[in-house]
Amino acid sequence: MATDYKFQGWLGYSPESVKGQMKWDNFEPKKWTENDVDIKITHSGICGSDLHTLASGWGETKYPCCVGHEIVGIVVRAGKNVKGIQVGDRVGVGAQARSCLLPSCLDCSTGRENYCQSGRVDTYNAVYPDGEGNSYGGYSDYNRTDYRFVVKIPDGIPSEYAAPMLCAGVTMYAPLRNNGCGPGKTVGIVGVGGLGHFGVLFAKAMGADKVIGISRKASKRDEVLALGADKYVATDDDQDWIKENQRSIDLIISTVSSEKMPLSGYLSLLKVGGDLIQVGAPDGGNLPPVNAFTLIASRIKIGGSLIGSPGDIREMLQLAADKKIKPWVETRPLSDANQAVVDMEAGKARYRYVLVNGKHAGASKI
Incomplete structure (x- = not known):
């Protein structure tokens, strides 16, 4: 199935990228499978993990790398195997994009997918199995992720609040x-x-x-x-x-x-x-x-403790909606990502920056 959109985003090419030297460029998303959804990104939180990864602080990064694992957007394509999510839904993706999901896995079979060691794929800076390609994050226009790691955002939570909750x-x-x-x-x-x-x-x-x-x-x-x-x-x-x-x-x-x-x-x-x-x-x-x-x-x-499972995220989002939790966020244009990363590194955020994609923000449907 051909698409009329391109996967483009802010890519880091070296540890210097954390100093405001990311470059806007094309990237090749993971190979499409019928378990995947494509998401038109409206919001992406900036996480400390993004800075560590851009700088190769947690080990050598797989450059070029597009960071961002607090992703909110609108589904524009859904595979034949996708359940519970459809085109037009507002959804989110956190720090994990895949696990082995095997019934024999003690973690995946008990709702602890975030601790799976045999098939864990992070939302960025990771390699999918079976030649499906690399994972790329949310400082971008579009994201492709297995639907089992995509969660629907409750109506009561604004997207700029939901994004940083995902990690x-x-x-x-x-x-x-x-x-x-x-x-x-x-x-x-x-x-x-x-x-x-x-x-x-x-x-x-x-x-x-x-x-x-x-x-x-x-x-x-x-x-x-x-x-x-x-x-x-x-x-x-x-x-x-x-x-x-x-x-x-x-x-x-x-x-x-x-x-x-x-x-x-x-x-x-x-x-x-x-x-x-x-x-x-x-x-x-x-x-x-x-x-x-x-x-x-x-x-x-x-x-x-390591992030949370998709089930944890759904449970947390419902609590946030029920209790009307309002995180302290400051929105920044996606076009300003380099300066936002520099400001985050300098400790200026109070308390979370969220990048807003001006081309897609405000979209309630595809």
Whole structure:
């Protein structure tokens, strides 16, 4: 089936692309299969993962690379095998585009496709099996993805809100849900930025008794409290922050991606039996060393969490629609992607940039 649209986007050709040197160019999407949908992109969030990938921070990137895995748009083509999605639907794609989906896979068969190790394909900078080609992301006009990793966006969520939820939102929602966030719990969110601000919003929406925002600088205090946090801790500026908050938190979600973070200090904030779940991924993957007695003395645990499954995303979006969650986003034109990436790297986003494709934005149908 011939199409009258081209796959074009902002491509990084080297680690220098993260410095505002992406180039608008054509790319060849994955080979079409009858399980696929083509999406006319209207919105694409900018994620910290995009910057790490453009810079080859998590290993050598497969250049040319089009990043962006917080994609919202309108379906313009659907394969014969596609179920539950049709041309004209407003849909989203998160950080994952494929898994093995085999009944024998312990992860895929139990709704944990995001942990599949045998057939996982990321939305960008990955290679599909069986010669289907490379994956390309959302800083572009169109995206092609297997329908089983495409989710419908509830009517109550504006596209500029939905886009960053598809990665940042679910990256925080999943560990909160999986680790008991709810009534009776005190939850700490370490690193209140693009990821962390979703942690505050979702922890409150899930009914946590108390939510504590934890970041380095006191300058964020008013913003974090305005998001709904009950308390704010500035680890660089608040003297005795460890002593004053010791053993006060049931669950901490850490978004910090630095091997120099005060991890032992964070752990000291946990109650006996508390958990710290790491979602931030430093370049190189290294965390600060932890003394075994820190864990033993308080029966605390360190764990991790990776994005979320398609089922997690659907569940999160419904909660966001029901609770009318409003992330803090700033829209930027897709044509301004290079400058937006530079500004994101400089920490100017409050708290998430969303690229708007001026050619497609406002479209409610094909």
